[in-house]
Amino acid sequence: MDSKLKRLTILAAVSVGLLTVLTVLLLNSPSPQGNYEATEPSETTRPGTGAVFENGQIGNDLSAFMRDETFFDEEENEFLENLKNEQNRLSLIVTSVEKDLRIQIVDSDNQPVSGESFFVTLKGMGDYKDLDKDGIIYIGDLAAGDYEVSLKPIEGYKVPSGTTKVRVKDKVEYLVIEDISLLIKTEEEIDAEAEDTAQVVDDADKTEIKGVQAVSGTASLGIDVSKWQGEIDWDKVKNDGIEFVIIRCGYRGSVTGTLVEDPYFEQNIRGATAAGLQVGVYFFTQAVNEVEAVEEASMVVSLIRDYELTYPVFIDTEGAGGNGRADSLSVERRTAVCEAFCTTVENAGFEAGVYASRNWYNKNLETAFLDDFVIWLAEYRSVPLYQGYYQMWQYTSKGSVNGISGNVDMNISYMGY
Numbered sequence: 001m002d003s004k005l006k007r008l009t010i011l012a013a014v015s016v017g018l019l020t021v022l023t024v025l026l027l028n029s030p031s032p033q034g035n036y037e038a039t040e041p042s043e044t045t046r047p048g049t050g051a052v053f054e055n056g057q058i059g060n061d062l063s064a065f066m067r068d069e070t071f072f073d074e075e076e077n078e079f080l081e082n083l084k085n086e087q088n089r090l091s092l093i094v095t096s097v098e099k100d101l102r103i104q105i106v107d108s109d110n111q112p113v114s115g116e117s118f119f120v121t122l123k124g125m126g127d128y129k130d131l132d133k134d135g136i137i138y139i140g141d142l143a144a145g146d147y148e149v150s151l152k153p154i155e156g157y158k159v160p161s162g163t164t165k166v167r168v169k170d171k172v173e174y175l176v177i178e179d180i181s182l183l184i185k186t187e188e189e190i191d192a193e194a195e196d197t198a199q200v201v202d203d204a205d206k207t208e209i210k211g212v213q214a215v216s217g218t219a220s221l222g223i224d225v226s227k228w229q230g231e232i233d234w235d236k237v238k239n240d241g242i243e244f245v246i247i248r249c250g251y252r253g254s255v256t257g258t259l260v261e262d263p264y265f266e267q268n269i270r271g272a273t274a275a276g277l278q279v280g281v282y283f284f285t286q287a288v289n290e291v292e293a294v295e296e297a298s299m300v301v302s303l304i305r306d307y308e309l310t311y312p313v314f315i316d317t318e319g320a321g322g323n324g325r326a327d328s329l330s331v332e333r334r335t336a337v338c339e340a341f342c343t344t345v346e347n348a349g350f351e352a353g354v355y356a357s358r359n360w361y362n363k364n365l366e367t368a369f370l371d372d373f374v375i376w377l378a379e380y381r382s383v384p385l386y387q388g389y390y391q392m393w394q395y396t397s398k399g400s401v402n403g404i405s406g407n408v409d410m411n412i413s414y415m416g417y
Contacts, residue, residue: 089158092120093179094149096142097291098172103137103149104182105130112136112182116154123148123163136183144170172290174343180298184250184259195253195260198284199319201397203357204380209410210398212241218416220244223401224282224394224409227264234275236403244278244311244413246376249303251284252296254320259299269307278417280311282355283341284318286326289333290340297344304350310417312351312374315341318360335366342373355394358386374415391415 090113093104105118112135119127120137125147130137148163187196215221221241225232226248237245247268250261262268265281272279283300287293293315300313315338319327329337342352353374354365361367361377367388377390384393392413399410 088156090151091160092149092151092164093182094164094166095177095179096166096168097177097294098169099140099142099144100291101139101142101147101149101166101168103128103139104179105135105137105151106182110182113157116157118154119152121150121152123150127152142168144168172294172340174294174297174340174347176301176344176348177295177298180259180295181302183295184261184299184302187260187263190253190256190258190260192260194255195258196251196284197254197320197324198251198316199321201318201357201378201380201394203359203378207382208380208396208398209382210396210400212399212401213395213410213412215412218414220278220413220415220417222246222278222411222413223399223404224248224411225264225268225404227262229404229406229408230264231405232268232271233403234271234277237272237401238275238277240402242277242401244280244411244417245272246280246282246311246314246411247272248316249281249283249300252286252292254286254324254326257286257288257292257325259295261299261303265303269304273307278310279307280309280313282314282316284316285337285341286320286324287337287341288326288329290336293337293340294344297341297348301345301348301350309350311413311415312353313345314353314355314374314376316355317365318356329364331364331366334364335369338365338373339369342370353391358384361386361388376411 089108090105093106093110095102101122103120105113105116105120107113114135115133116130116135117133118130118135118137121127122139128137128139144167146165146167148165150163151159153159213221220243222244223237223242224246245268247265248262249265249269250259252259269279269281281300281304283296285293285296287296296315297313304313317334317338321327326334326337338354342354345352351374353376354370355376355378356365357378361375367375371389374392375388375390376392376394377384377386377388378394379386380394380396384390384395392411392415394409394411396410398407401408401410
């Protein structure tokens with residue numbers, strides 16, 4: 001047994017023993033009632049302390065010895081002080097995607113420390129402040145090469161004494177960022193009404209099919225869901241003829257760009273899987289460059305690692321009402337975002353695809369660069385007008401399925417899973 005652990009164990013045992021003895025003494029002390037004569041408690045002074053004891057204790061507080069600095073020896077006090085320091089110890093997690101650095105200040109549990117005005121020093125370049133106090137400092141437009149980062153001292157914390165060395169990458173690598181989970185937020189931490197603003201598909205006409213489509217051959221009937229469907233009875237969905245579901249796992253906020261997990265994702269994927277449905281996922285993007293696309297793909301991979309997917313991981317590229325941070329991207333930039341997302345997903349071992357409406361594919365994407373990925377078309381009419389190749393068709397947003405209250409998107413898959 002480690003010597004410090006041994007001392008702590010002995011200390012705990014002695015403390016429990018002392019409390020037991022003191023309790024027994026109190027329970028068996030003479031009562032001022034009945035045939036016993038009431039007496040005043042005697043007072044003694046512990047040698048060398050000046051602390052006055054009544055019947056062998058400090059007042060009526062059986063835990064007072066814990067506040068008596070002379071109760072513990074010097075070595076034990078040092079151990080307790082070191083334990084306190086360890087709890088306030090900070091460390092840095094520094095990563096680079098492309099000509100940038102993301103510096104995360106984390107505690108002993110590897111969680112970002114928020115609410116503090118941290119400063120880091122980039123050797124040879126100066127100091128950078130955590131302006132929004134979220135425990136993350138981003139530095140962009142850096143030249144590729146080796147850098148050293150240090151955290152400046154801050155009251156109440158123990159900071160690393162040395163520097164953290166990191167290499168800034170010259171070009172984005174389509175690989176999952178392992179520490180991305182530190183950036184994922186819940187809807188309780190953001191303004192969801194302002195951030196979750198995906199626009200309804202506008203490719204519809206009076207021939208839109210709202211009922212359950214009959215499928216034949218290798219085609220399959222499915223739905224896609226998110227928090228907007230609320231509580232779902234997955235057994236009823238399965239029994240209504242639905243074979244697969246594409247579940248939204250999250251989105252990037254259209255205002256701040258925050259990565260947010262769909263509050264119903266885990267509940268939905270567990271329920272759908274348990275009911276025997278085939279499952280895929282989608283993510284609503286608001287990435288403005290390839291770096292952010294890699295972040296989004298990394299978030300998705302971190303959320304789905306514990307589940308077995310049959311259908312692809314889709315990037316949902318739509319407008320966000322005209323004011324979204326990615327609404328004004330050029331065709332080339334938006335296509336690059338989709339490529340970066342899908343390539344990162346596939347490099348992680350999952351099949352990837354792109355979701356968009358006919359108008360979006362025709363006007364906002366270079367579809368020739370997306371041929372290697374699954375194309376999921378949204379077009380609400382009896383027969384799609386889209387001239388390109390697609391493997392899934394979302395034919396209505398006004399479908400009705402047992403087990404779901406309100407409207408739900410209906411889809412047909414031609415992938416033969």
